[in-house]
Amino acid sequence: MTFLLLWASTLFAQTAKFTASVSKNEVGTEEQFQIDFSVNGNMEGFNPPNFNGFEVLSGPNESTSMTSINGSTTVSTSVSYILMPVKEGEFTIGPATATINGRRSGTNPIKIKVVKGRPVPQNSQAQTGPDNALSQASAAELSKSIFIKAVVDKSNVYQGEQLTLNYRLYTRVDIEQSQVDNLPDLNGFWNEDIKNLQQTTHWRVENYNGVNYHVADIKQSILFPEHAGNLTIDPLGMTFVVRVQAQARDIMDQFFGAYKDEKVKVKSSPLVVHVKPLPEGGKPDSFTGAVGSFKIDASVDKTEVKANDALNYKVKVAGSGNIKLLKTLNTAFPTDFEKYDPKITDSVTDAESGVSGSRYYNYLLIPRHQGEYTIDGLKFSYFNPATARYVTLTTKPLHIKVDKGTAESNVTAFSDAEKQDIKTLGKDIRYIKTEDTALNKPGDEFFGSFAYYALLFVGPVFCYGAFTYRNRLRKINSDIVQVKSRRAGKIAAKHMANAQKQLLANNQKAFYEDVFKGLYGYLSDKLNIQYANLNRETIASALKARHANEQVINQLLGTLDLCEMARYAPVTHISQQEVFEKAKGIIQDIENEI
Amino acid sequence: MKFNRIKRLLLLAVCLVLPMLSFGAGKANELFAKGNALYAKGQYEQALNAYRQVINEGYQSAALYFNMGNASFKNDDLASAILYYEKAHKLAPGDDDINFNIRFANSKTTDKIDEVPEFFLARWWKAFILAFSTGTLAMLSIIFVLIGSAMLVLYFFANSISIKKASFYISVSLLCLGVFAIFVAVMQIDYFNNRRQAIVFSGSATIKSAPADRSASLFVIHDGAKVNILDESNGWMKIRLANGNVGWIKDADVKEI
Numbered sequence A: 001m002t003f004l005l006l007w008a009s010t011l012f013a014q015t016a017k018f019t020a021s022v023s024k025n026e027v028g029t030e031e032q033f034q035i036d037f038s039v040n041g042n043m044e045g046f047n048p049p050n051f052n053g054f055e056v057l058s059g060p061n062e063s064t065s066m067t068s069i070n071g072s073t074t075v076s077t078s079v080s081y082i083l084m085p086v087k088e089g090e091f092t093i094g095p096a097t098a099t100i101n102g103r104r105s106g107t108n109p110i111k112i113k114v115v116k117g118r119p120v121p122q123n124s125q126a127q128t129g130p131d132n133a134l135s136q137a138s139a140a141e142l143s144k145s146i147f148i149k150a151v152v153d154k155s156n157v158y159q160g161e162q163l164t165l166n167y168r169l170y171t172r173v174d175i176e177q178s179q180v181d182n183l184p185d186l187n188g189f190w191n192e193d194i195k196n197l198q199q200t201t202h203w204r205v206e207n208y209n210g211v212n213y214h215v216a217d218i219k220q221s222i223l224f225p226e227h228a229g230n231l232t233i234d235p236l237g238m239t240f241v242v243r244v245q246a247q248a249r250d251i252m253d254q255f256f257g258a259y260k261d262e263k264v265k266v267k268s269s270p271l272v273v274h275v276k277p278l279p280e281g282g283k284p285d286s287f288t289g290a291v292g293s294f295k296i297d298a299s300v301d302k303t304e305v306k307a308n309d310a311l312n313y314k315v316k317v318a319g320s321g322n323i324k325l326l327k328t329l330n331t332a333f334p335t336d337f338e339k340y341d342p343k344i345t346d347s348v349t350d351a352e353s354g355v356s357g358s359r360y361y362n363y364l365l366i367p368r369h370q371g372e373y374t375i376d377g378l379k380f381s382y383f384n385p386a387t388a389r390y391v392t393l394t395t396k397p398l399h400i401k402v403d404k405g406t407a408e409s410n411v412t413a414f415s416d417a418e419k420q421d422i423k424t425l426g427k428d429i430r431y432i433k434t435e436d437t438a439l440n441k442p443g444d445e446f447f448g449s450f451a452y453y454a455l456l457f458v459g460p461v462f463c464y465g466a467f468t469y470r471n472r473l474r475k476i477n478s479d480i481v482q483v484k485s486r487r488a489g490k491i492a493a494k495h496m497a498n499a500q501k502q503l504l505a506n507n508q509k510a511f512y513e514d515v516f517k518g519l520y521g522y523l524s525d526k527l528n529i530q531y532a533n534l535n536r537e538t539i540a541s542a543l544k545a546r547h548a549n550e551q552v553i554n555q556l557l558g559t560l561d562l563c564e565m566a567r568y569a570p571v572t573h574i575s576q577q578e579v580f581e582k583a584k585g586i587i588q589d590i591e592n593e594i
Numbered sequence B: 001m002k003f004n005r006i007k008r009l010l011l012l013a014v015c016l017v018l019p020m021l022s023f024g025a026g027k028a029n030e031l032f033a034k035g036n037a038l039y040a041k042g043q044y045e046q047a048l049n050a051y052r053q054v055i056n057e058g059y060q061s062a063a064l065y066f067n068m069g070n071a072s073f074k075n076d077d078l079a080s081a082i083l084y085y086e087k088a089h090k091l092a093p094g095d096d097d098i099n100f101n102i103r104f105a106n107s108k109t110t111d112k113i114d115e116v117p118e119f120f121l122a123r124w125w126k127a128f129i130l131a132f133s134t135g136t137l138a139m140l141s142i143i144f145v146l147i148g149s150a151m152l153v154l155y156f157f158a159n160s161i162s163i164k165k166a167s168f169y170i171s172v173s174l175l176c177l178g179v180f181a182i183f184v185a186v187m188q189i190d191y192f193n194n195r196r197q198a199i200v201f202s203g204s205a206t207i208k209s210a211p212a213d214r215s216a217s218l219f220v221i222h223d224g225a226k227v228n229i230l231d232e233s234n235g236w237m238k239i240r241l242a243n244g245n246v247g248w249i250k251d252a253d254v255k256e257i
Helices: A124-128 A139-145 A251-256 A450-478 A480-504 A508-527 A536-545 A550-568 A576-593 B002-021 B026-041 B044-056 B062-074 B078-091 B096-106 B120-129 B134-157 B161-194
Strands: A018-022 A026-028 A033-039 A043-047 A054-069 A072-085 A089-093 A097-100 A103-106 A110-115 A146-152 A156-158 A163-171 A174-182 A189-195 A204-208 A211-225 A229-233 A237-246 A258-267 A271-276 A287-300 A304-306 A311-321 A337-339 A343-351 A354-367 A371-375 A379-384 A389-394 A398-403 B197-200 B204-208 B217-222 B226-233 B236-240 B246-250 B254-256
Touching: A018 A110, A033 A097, A043 A072, A139 A146, A139 A237, A139 A258, A146 A237, A146 A258, A146 A271, A163 A237, A174 A258, A189 A343, A211 A271, A287 A389, A287 A398, A311 A379, A450 A480, A450 B134, A480 A508, A480 A576, A508 A536, A508 A550, A508 A576, A536 A550, A550 A576, B026 B044, B026 B062, B044 B062, B062 B078, B062 B096, B078 B096, B078 B197, B120 B161, B134 B161, B226 B246
Parallel strands: A026 A110, A156 A271, A287 A379, A304 A398
Antiparallel strands: A018 A033, A033 A072, A043 A097, A054 A072, A089 A110, A097 A103, A146 A163, A163 A211, A174 A237, A189 A211, A204 A211, A229 A271, A237 A258, A287 A311, A311 A354, A337 A354, A343 A354, A371 A398, A379 A389, B197 B226, B197 B254, B204 B217, B204 B246, B226 B236, B236 B246
């Protein structure tokens, strides 16, 4: 908007006119504007007014122009300043004085209204000359005629739930030009444009607040809130050049109708969307952020392959929602399969109703070893905002038969290339102990207990016992006489056994000889008397010396006499059996007494 | 009659030792088995309760503390887990599973405490005396002494010179081994008695320069950290970390192993 403020008169050109004009008479603080003092003639002694309340940024800039039309030459001179207001309020720039054609004259004072901030934009064209139509329509009036509204289909959504954002232009005036000032950043959203500004707009008529408007959707986006909270949708700002009817100034205008072009800055008001976080309760492990409504299907291109041949595992996720934001799937392939990152293809349509379509994951798998494998069912979870529930879908497990491959043979590698490192899949604590679970009472440790000491001393005590036993044995063995006397019974027993044999064989002579030898030998050992020295007297005296029973001695001597006699003459008054028993009894008696 | 004496001694030993090895703890064993079953089902909290009842019955064992540590670990109670593992370690210092889980649990704690490296001989000696539990060492000492004695008896009665020689040397070395086993067991008991340790239980504990609240704060340690107790003074403990830092901590922040 430009206002040419003052025409001093509508006199002929040759009359000197000294005028002051400003590029605008309503400016914002910190906005530059220009003031011109011009005269069609020569100007001398120019005296500028006092620019109270303004800062002179540049000036005075003098310019002179000379035009010659049909032989008459006109000279015009102008002095201009570029000013900037210092504070808000109404100011008057006083008259400038100059001597023109010898006459002192002054300009009109100019009123300037300084408002806070940037004022209404202006039509730059209007500045170029006084012929242009001037706009006088107020900004408020225009803002009713043309405005942008941001509209969302829902303002209360879950995180990740899609919503459609529409920037809608309402107008009742003709638009000459349009230009985008600032596009909304849409911070906190992942957005997908359905329709952008460059595309052709379809106008329709809509009644808004009782007034009919031409309405067009100038920008449509589908938004996916990325986090919970109150998210603000930034305004969209545009500048339009509109043609409005102007007041007729002269007869021509009245006849043809006066129009003027006006620049209008339009901004939608910011919009707040309430984003709820996804509920924590019941959130499945396989949930990775899918929100909407989906279906899933998994398939393989062949169920029987050779080892080292490739296999394609396809997963199709179809539905509506944040399908482009889906992360990789929780696939569970056999660990012996070589797995490559999936190739992802989208076939998604963006419409006003939302994003829908399908995403294909194509996994390339290479089984390395033969065998029967199962690709476990794929678990896919999503949040359905319509029902406010998590849904988990599971695909069918797929069975793959891997035959022995041919490629293994032509792998030229070292022999240990076939060996592979054991893959560590995870780390965990070791499992609890279920065996060797003997429970003790504290303080009942075996070490230091009485039983321990008892057991510990068993060995040394045993040793000590053995040691003393051996020493006694040695002492006993070192005494030959005693040994002989101890062994006498055994030797006699041997002779007596021989005698019994002879008795059974009925060999009388040999029997008596054996009994005699046995008794003599026994007595020799027992009484420690040389065999040759043995006779009735020595035996009797030795036995008496050892306090043997008189009766036993008499019996012994009797038996010895009998044996001696029997060796030369047959004995009849006593049987051999009786002699044998008698001899045995005597040995027994002596053994017991001595 | 010699054999009679030995028989009597053996009988005495059997009468004394067997009751100690037999488990009069029927109910405690049942509870322990129940805890194991609950653990296997993944009900760690209930399993821990069952194990605690075993302790309340007055029984303990390395396996019990180990399992309690596992259940606490699965319950995300790292400090308790480490405490129980350390208790199990005290009862069975050479057990590989226990030592592994101690290391694993320590790797999950907040604080990274670099241990002051020990002289290699000290480290080896420590590993050596901790290699077997006192129970095992006690058994070993008894077996060594018994076989050594038997060898000595053989030496007493053997006739051949070579058998006499061999049995003598074997017996002397076995008896020495037996005495050494007792020595190691005593060293181990001494080691655990002299080393008082505690586990930090509060989420973050400030170590002060003196046993008073208004004294200067030296550093902060977090739950699961192991500290050596040096001294105690009305409600405060003087502690030393494995990296050598010394300070005072409140009694309530730690639990002694």
